[in-house]
Amino acid sequence: MADGSLPALDVHKIAALGDLRRREILEVLSHGACSVGELAERLPVTRSAVSQHLGVLKEAGLVRHDKVGTRHLYQVDPEGVAALRSYLDSLWERALASFKTAAEAPRRKPAPMGRRPHTKKGRRR
Numbered sequence: 001m002a003d004g005s006l007p008a009l010d011v012h013k014i015a016a017l018g019d020l021r022r023r024e025i026l027e028v029l030s031h032g033a034c035s036v037g038e039l040a041e042r043l044p045v046t047r048s049a050v051s052q053h054l055g056v057l058k059e060a061g062l063v064r065h066d067k068v069g070t071r072h073l074y075q076v077d078p079e080g081v082a083a084l085r086s087y088l089d090s091l092w093e094r095a096l097a098s099f100k101t102a103a104e105a106p107r108r109k110p111a112p113m114g115r116r117p118h119t120k121k122g123r124r125r
Contacts, residue, residue, distance in 0.1 A: 013084045016060035021045055022053045026062060026076065033066075033075040 017023055021043065028034060028042055036054065040047040054074055057063035061080035066073050 012060040013062055013080060014087075016056050016062060019053070019056075021049070022057055025050065025053050026057065029063060029074060029076045033073040035071050035073055039074070 017026070024043055025039055028039060034042075036047050036050050039050045039054075043050065045053075054063060054065070058065065058074075061083070062077055063074050063080075064077040065075070
């Protein structure tokens, strides 16, 4: 989006990654498709927990699954990840543009740090 905000449904992509196990699952899937059982063998969670995490990732659009024979294989959804990356890129571009503007802005001279003049008796006027 032009203003860098996410549509309401895309907010789920970021929220889904707020859980360590889901990030671990996504990391494993980034190397290739896996079944629930294969994921459970690689991670310290039960198959049931893996299934629940995959459901959240799938609902967020970050993971998709295909049925191959009797196996259900899960993999990273490139379109969902691309949408998330696009949003994060827009944040980064705005941050860099803001930094550039601040760096190129004319510097303001600091206020003088001088003291008030003293009278002959050492008292301030």
